[in-house]
Amino acid sequence: MSGSRKILDAWDAYSDEHTDRDGWPYDNHAYGLRASQRDADTAEAFESLRYGARHLLATAEIQLGRLPQDTMQSRWVYQLGILYAALDRLDELHEQWLVTRDSLPTAAKPGTAAFDDALAEHHAESWSYLDDWATHGKALLEINSAARTTRSPLAPAPAPAPVRRSAALK
Template structure:
């Protein structure tokens, strides 16, 4: 998620420098190529998290449900919903990509215009959902930190300290 945030920050800096005040690019082609690279980099940065993302969401939802009401942030419920919806959409887009890839002619492979254009389109469609993870993913860490600070209902209550009289005292 941190890498995705760095990619987004770099994109914002590039975009600010290479667009006019209305947000129109100075060079459409260069801007499009840079956006395509941003999309591919963001997909690559998310891949290590992708397969464990559902487990992370489930863990955060469980932790959040066990926190005392005044312990959490109100935005966490919303953020987990955004993350869940984004992950659902990313899964759908991944399935669409596999279908598209499998439908390409057998001679079409990475490096060919047909393959690379289809992959770039997939990355572009995925980008906003990956951006949701970069933007709201910090809620997972925040919830985990809050849960670790909170006393677990399963944790034993510490016994009061007992004082022993020494043999020489009365």
């Protein structure tokens, strides 16, 4: 998630520098190439999280259900919903990519225009959902942190400190 955040921060800096006040790029071609690179970098950064993402969401949901109301942020439920929806869509787009990739001519390998253009289109379609993860994924860490620092209602109360007798009372 932090890798995606760095990519998005770099993109924001690039975009601010290479667009006019209304957000129109000074050079459409260069801007498009840089956006395509952003999409690919963000997809790559998410890959290490992809296979464990559902487990992370389920864990956060369980943790959230066990937190006392006064320790919860109201936005966390909303953010988990965004993350679930984004992951569902990313899974659908990944399946579509596999079908597209398998339908490419046998000569279409990475580095060829046919393959690279199809992959760039897949990354572009995925980007907004990856952006959701970069934007809202921090909620998973926040929920986990709250769960780790909140005393469980099942845990025994801490034992009282032993009373120390002064030497004069002995």
